[in-house]
Amino acid sequence: MLCWLTSHALCSTEAVKVVSEGCSPAERDALLLLKAGIRNSSALLSSWAAQADCCAWSGVVCRNRSGDVRVAELNLQNPNAEQTNEYDTALSGELLNPSLSSLTALRSLNLSYNDLGGAPIPAFVGSLRQLRVLDLRWCNFAGNLPPHLGNLTNLRYLDLKSNSFLQDRPRVDSSLDWLKALSSLTYLDMSDVDLSAAAYNWVSTINSLPALRQLKLFLCNLDVPPSLDLELNLTSLTTLDLSLNRFHSTFPNWLWNLTGLLSLQLGNSRLQGQLPPEIGNLINLVNLDLSLNSLHGPLPTSIWKLKNLANLDLSFNFLGDSLPTGIMNLSSLSTLNLANCSLTGPIPTELGNLTTLKYLYLDLNSLSGRVPGEIGKLLDLAQLDLSANSLRGNISEFHISNLTRFPGWLRWQHSIKSINLYNTGIEDTLPEWFWNSSSSTILAVDFSRNKICGALPTSLERPLPSTLFTPHLSYLILSHNHINGRIPSDVCDCMRLERFNLSNNQIFGEIPGCWPEGSLLSFVHLGNNMLSGEIPSSVGNLTRLEFLHLNDNNLSGRLPFSLQKCSQLLVVDLGDNKFSGNVPVWIGQSWLQLRALRLRSNMFDGDIAPQLGQLRDLQIVDLSNNTLSGPIPDSFGNFSALISTSARPLPPFFTMFVGSGDYEGIESMALVTKGDQLMFSTILYLVKTIDLSSNNLSGEIPKELGYLAGLHTLNLSRNYFRGEIPDDIGRMGSLETLDLSLNCLSGRIPQAMSELNYLNHLNLSYNNLSGEIPFGNQLQTLDDASIYISNPYLCGVLINKSCFNGNNINASSEEYGMASQMLSIYLSHALGFLIGLWSVFVLLLFQKDWRNSYFKMIDKVYEATKIKMRN
Numbered sequence: 001m002l003c004w005l006t007s008h009a010l011c012s013t014e015a016v017k018v019v020s021e022g023c024s025p026a027e028r029d030a031l032l033l034l035k036a037g038i039r040n041s042s043a044l045l046s047s048w049a050a051q052a053d054c055c056a057w058s059g060v061v062c063r064n065r066s067g068d069v070r071v072a073e074l075n076l077q078n079p080n081a082e083q084t085n086e087y088d089t090a091l092s093g094e095l096l097n098p099s100l101s102s103l104t105a106l107r108s109l110n111l112s113y114n115d116l117g118g119a120p121i122p123a124f125v126g127s128l129r130q131l132r133v134l135d136l137r138w139c140n141f142a143g144n145l146p147p148h149l150g151n152l153t154n155l156r157y158l159d160l161k162s163n164s165f166l167q168d169r170p171r172v173d174s175s176l177d178w179l180k181a182l183s184s185l186t187y188l189d190m191s192d193v194d195l196s197a198a199a200y201n202w203v204s205t206i207n208s209l210p211a212l213r214q215l216k217l218f219l220c221n222l223d224v225p226p227s228l229d230l231e232l233n234l235t236s237l238t239t240l241d242l243s244l245n246r247f248h249s250t251f252p253n254w255l256w257n258l259t260g261l262l263s264l265q266l267g268n269s270r271l272q273g274q275l276p277p278e279i280g281n282l283i284n285l286v287n288l289d290l291s292l293n294s295l296h297g298p299l300p301t302s303i304w305k306l307k308n309l310a311n312l313d314l315s316f317n318f319l320g321d322s323l324p325t326g327i328m329n330l331s332s333l334s335t336l337n338l339a340n341c342s343l344t345g346p347i348p349t350e351l352g353n354l355t356t357l358k359y360l361y362l363d364l365n366s367l368s369g370r371v372p373g374e375i376g377k378l379l380d381l382a383q384l385d386l387s388a389n390s391l392r393g394n395i396s397e398f399h400i401s402n403l404t405r406f407p408g409w410l411r412w413q414h415s416i417k418s419i420n421l422y423n424t425g426i427e428d429t430l431p432e433w434f435w436n437s438s439s440s441t442i443l444a445v446d447f448s449r450n451k452i453c454g455a456l457p458t459s460l461e462r463p464l465p466s467t468l469f470t471p472h473l474s475y476l477i478l479s480h481n482h483i484n485g486r487i488p489s490d491v492c493d494c495m496r497l498e499r500f501n502l503s504n505n506q507i508f509g510e511i512p513g514c515w516p517e518g519s520l521l522s523f524v525h526l527g528n529n530m531l532s533g534e535i536p537s538s539v540g541n542l543t544r545l546e547f548l549h550l551n552d553n554n555l556s557g558r559l560p561f562s563l564q565k566c567s568q569l570l571v572v573d574l575g576d577n578k579f580s581g582n583v584p585v586w587i588g589q590s591w592l593q594l595r596a597l598r599l600r601s602n603m604f605d606g607d608i609a610p611q612l613g614q615l616r617d618l619q620i621v622d623l624s625n626n627t628l629s630g631p632i633p634d635s636f637g638n639f640s641a642l643i644s645t646s647a648r649p650l651p652p653f654f655t656m657f658v659g660s661g662d663y664e665g666i667e668s669m670a671l672v673t674k675g676d677q678l679m680f681s682t683i684l685y686l687v688k689t690i691d692l693s694s695n696n697l698s699g700e701i702p703k704e705l706g707y708l709a710g711l712h713t714l715n716l717s718r719n720y721f722r723g724e725i726p727d728d729i730g731r732m733g734s735l736e737t738l739d740l741s742l743n744c745l746s747g748r749i750p751q752a753m754s755e756l757n758y759l760n761h762l763n764l765s766y767n768n769l770s771g772e773i774p775f776g777n778q779l780q781t782l783d784d785a786s787i788y789i790s791n792p793y794l795c796g797v798l799i800n801k802s803c804f805n806g807n808n809i810n811a812s813s814e815e816y817g818m819a820s821q822m823l824s825i826y827l828s829h830a831l832g833f834l835i836g837l838w839s840v841f842v843l844l845l846f847q848k849d850w851r852n853s854y855f856k857m858i859d860k861v862y863e864a865t866k867i868k869m870r871n
């Protein structure tokens with residue numbers, strides 16, 4: 001590597017003898033032809049003009065060899081390479097224009113991160129005989145690699161990695177024989193190129209590249225032979241990445257001859273069995289990645305001879321057994337990843353000897369016992385993940401042992417940014433030091449989902465300057481524990497606090513009334529505690545508040561007028577308390593960003609103010625189980641978010657909490673849908689619901705509700721609605737749940753209801769509906785008679801009550817009716833749902849944002865399930 005760098009540096013210093021005149025007209029013309037073929041050359045190639053010396057153009061480097069001035073390097077790499085806005089600055093068009101073949105002295109060509117539009121690499125590239133460096137990674141070329149590349153016998157550096165992000169991956173047609181000619185190659189990266197056609201021959205091909213130092217063939221569909229009938233020549237090889245290829249379950253024995261390796265990556269390669277003792281032959285290894293295989297323990301003791309190892313990743317294997325103490329010999333380790341290795345037993349105290357560790361991941365194992373205090377000796381530790389284990393005992397133990405001399409483990413950490421002990425099985429009181437001592441750089445604390453008990457301190461006595469609450473703490477999460485006591489009022493002084501989550505504990509007393517102006521708090525979750533009293537009016541000073549959860553407490557009184565100052569609120573959950581008075585009119589005038597309003601199970605009374613309908617973004621309205629009276633305002637047909645069938649994600653609010661496995665950080669809310677109360681979190685933003693059930697509402701159901709084509713759940717049950725079900729209900733095309741039971745509705749069930757393709761939970765029972773139950777389409781799938789019970793004047797096949805008493809309908813039309821009914825049963829099963837599914841697919845096909853969010857949602861759900869399963 002060093003040698004290569006030196007030689008490369010040498011050739012660039014030569015090249016740097018840039019000349020100001022004397023660019024040959026032929027070469028200048030060739031470059032202008034190239035520019036002409038590039039579709040959007042404006043910014044990067046603006047200096048390329050007909051008159052000037054081409055050696056001064058950006059990206060062009062010339063070389064003067066005894067008076068012969070030639071273009072030696074062309075660096076048109078995308079300046080935003082590897083950044084998210086990469087495509088904004090990508091050049092596209094014919095970047096490999098045949099005119100380049102006139103640049104016969106070209107030694108370096110770098111087109112990385114541009115866009116060749118899925119074209120193959122043209123054969124003429126093989127004529128650039130002087131090329132030392134060819135960098136075509138991330139260029140979106142596809143098709144076959146031309147064997148003409150084998151003409152580039154001077155090549156030292158070839159990077160063809162990760163192309164075809166839009167089209168087929170590039171392929172090697174039959175063999176890689178052309179590579180054999182590139183005998184000066186020191187760096188070869190063909191990752192993400194399909195090399196399956198090369199079969200086993202690729203090894204002998206590579207073996208004829210004696211100068212090779214770095215070989216990266218990640219994700220190449222390679223067959224990796226278990227043994228070789230040739231002598232390995234690759235004595236210079238220092239880097240080998242064969243991750244994500246086809247290994248034949250065991251480690252190939254020839255690997256152990258590559259004793260010069262500094263870095264070996266074989267992640268995700270379906271390797272099985274034990275790691276052979278020969279791993280100890282690779283005595284120079286600095287990086288070893290064997291993650292995501294099916295390796296079994298125990299590890300060979302020879303691995304502990306690899307004294308130079310800085311990064312060891314064995315995560316997602318089945319090592320079993322306890323954490324091997326031999327690891328303590330690896331005194332240069334900077335990263336140790338043993339996540340999900342089926343480790344059992346305690347964390348050995350000797351871990352504290354690995355003082356160079358920066359990243360330590362032991363999550364997703366079955367480690368038990370206490371967290372040893374010696375972890376506190378890892379002064380360089382930047383990330384520590386112990387989550388999802390069976391650790392128990394005393395969290396204070398590892399700090400307290402040294403408290404006589406030190407103010408605690410946290411204080412030893414000079415630059416710790418976040419502590420995440422989420423779901424680690426800790427059962428203990430919160431130690432006093434936790435409140436009093438900390439590093440001054442700490443940003444985030446997550447101790448959620450443990451069994452931490454004891455009281456919050458009465459006051460956050462703060463031996464300034466180093467306490468947890470100054471000056472930077474922005475993220476405090478102690479949810480899902482057994483913490484009791486009152487909320488200390490000095491929490492109001494944490495001016496940097498953004499997220500504050502004490503939910504699901506046994507905290508009592510009142511919410512402190514000291515909230516100052518200028519606070520950064522955007523997320524407050526005090527739900528599921530025993531808080532009482534009123535919401536203090538100073539909460540109105542939290543003008544950045546976006547998420548306010550006070551649900552499931554004993555809070556009472558009216559909502560303070562000052563709350564209307566919290567105009568950024570997105571989600572408000574005050575459900576299951578004893579709040580009273582009107583649902584304030586100002587909600588509809590002030591909380592203009594509101595997405596979800598949950599006031600369920602309180603004592604709110606009076607009319608629903610029509611102003612609520614002004615909230616364009618409101619998509620969850622849960623006012624159920626109060627004593628609201630009067631009609632539903634017609635303005636409820638105005639909710640734009642419920643009219644629209646697309647969804648907008650909630651903003652991310654913990655982007656700075658890097659390395660967190662913070663599942664408490666995800667917004668969540670309990671909602672009743674299809675008759676069950678469910679917790680929605682990652683997909684909350686997709687939910688659209690109106691629940692006004694169990695109130696004293698009256699009047700007719702406004703036909704304006706029919707505009708809400710995006711609504712999924714409408715629950716108006718247990719009220720005093722009268723009149724007919726409006727026909728317009730058939731326009732609520734996304735409705736899945738409709739509950740109108742226990743009202744005084746009369747008249748016919750509108751036939752239009754059968755148009756609701758997604759409807760799968762319907763309840764019209766206990767009303768005064770009459771006439772024939774409509775059939776066809778979706779209604780046919782809802783064949784449960786209980787949907788309609790206690791409507792004495794309804795009739796129809798489903799409830800076994802003929803509609804033909806005395807009616808003069810003749811037999812043939814009855815038969816016709818039966819036949820069409822049967823047809824519609826088929827149709828509803830086959831078509832009704834199919835149409836439903838189709839609409840989803842079509843939606844997914846055409847609406848990019850939706851598609852992304854849908855798939856991201858699936859990913860997240862999948863990840864969450866994965867984690868849960870491990871737990």
Ligand SMILES: *[C@@H]1O[C@H](CO)[C@@H](O)[C@H](O)[C@H]1NC(C)=O
Pocket residue numbers: 018019020021022064065066067068069
């Ligand atoms: C190239 O180098 C020669 C000496 O080898 C020098 O005379 C000549 O001026 C240089 N040309 C340019 C354009 O710098």
Ligand SMILES: *[C@@H]1O[C@H](CO)[C@@H](O)[C@H](O)[C@H]1NC(C)=O
Pocket residue numbers: 077078079081110111112113133134135157
């Ligand atoms: C090519 O350009 C990229 C910038 O995108 C740079 O990182 C890379 O080092 C260059 N390649 C070579 C071989 O110099």
Ligand SMILES: *[C@@H]1O[C@H](CO)[C@@H](O)[C@H](O)[C@H]1NC(C)=O
Pocket residue numbers: 040043087088089090091092115
């Ligand atoms: C160049 O073209 C590519 C592909 O068409 C496009 O993504 C990119 O935004 C364009 N860049 C500029 C600078 O116009």
Ligand SMILES: *[C@@H]1O[C@H](CO)[C@@H](O)[C@H](O)[C@H]1NC(C)=O
Pocket residue numbers: 126127147148149150151178
């Ligand atoms: C380059 O290689 C191809 C195929 O290997 C060969 O047919 C061709 O003659 C070579 N071209 C030159 C200019 O050497």
Ligand SMILES: *[C@@H]1O[C@H](CO)[C@@H](O)[C@H](O)[C@H]1NC(C)=O
Pocket residue numbers: 207208210230231232233
């Ligand atoms: C090893 O490399 C040398 C050139 O350094 C070459 O002559 C020899 O054939 C190679 N051996 C094998 C087995 O490819």
Ligand SMILES: *[C@@H]1O[C@H](CO)[C@@H](O)[C@H](O)[C@H]1NC(C)=O
Pocket residue numbers: 228230231232233254257
């Ligand atoms: C590996 O090295 C051993 C001796 O050290 C030798 O016998 C064997 O042939 C070598 N294997 C390969 C594939 O080079």
Ligand SMILES: *[C@@H]1O[C@H](CO)[C@@H](O)[C@H](O)[C@H]1NC(C)=O
Pocket residue numbers: 328329350353
């Ligand atoms: C760890 O360090 C302690 C001294 O702090 C030493 O006594 C012990 O032998 C070391 N353990 C190992 C396994 O190196």
Ligand SMILES: *[C@@H]1O[C@H](CO)[C@@H](O)[C@H](O)[C@H]1NC(C)=O
Pocket residue numbers: 373374376377401402
């Ligand atoms: C406490 O500090 C002393 C002095 O630095 C150190 O030797 C000892 O290992 C520490 N104890 C623990 C449990 O970290």
Ligand SMILES: *[C@@H]1O[C@H](CO)[C@@H](O)[C@H](O)[C@H]1NC(C)=O
Pocket residue numbers: 515516517537538539540541562
């Ligand atoms: C808002 O904060 C100020 C101090 O910044 C305080 O005087 C005032 O009482 C607070 N407002 C409310 C409504 O409590």
Ligand SMILES: *[C@@H]1O[C@H](CO)[C@@H](O)[C@H](O)[C@H]1NC(C)=O
Pocket residue numbers: 601602625
């Ligand atoms: C309705 O609210 C009361 C208290 O106000 C509560 O006891 C009851 O469980 C709630 N019912 C539902 C279905 O939420």
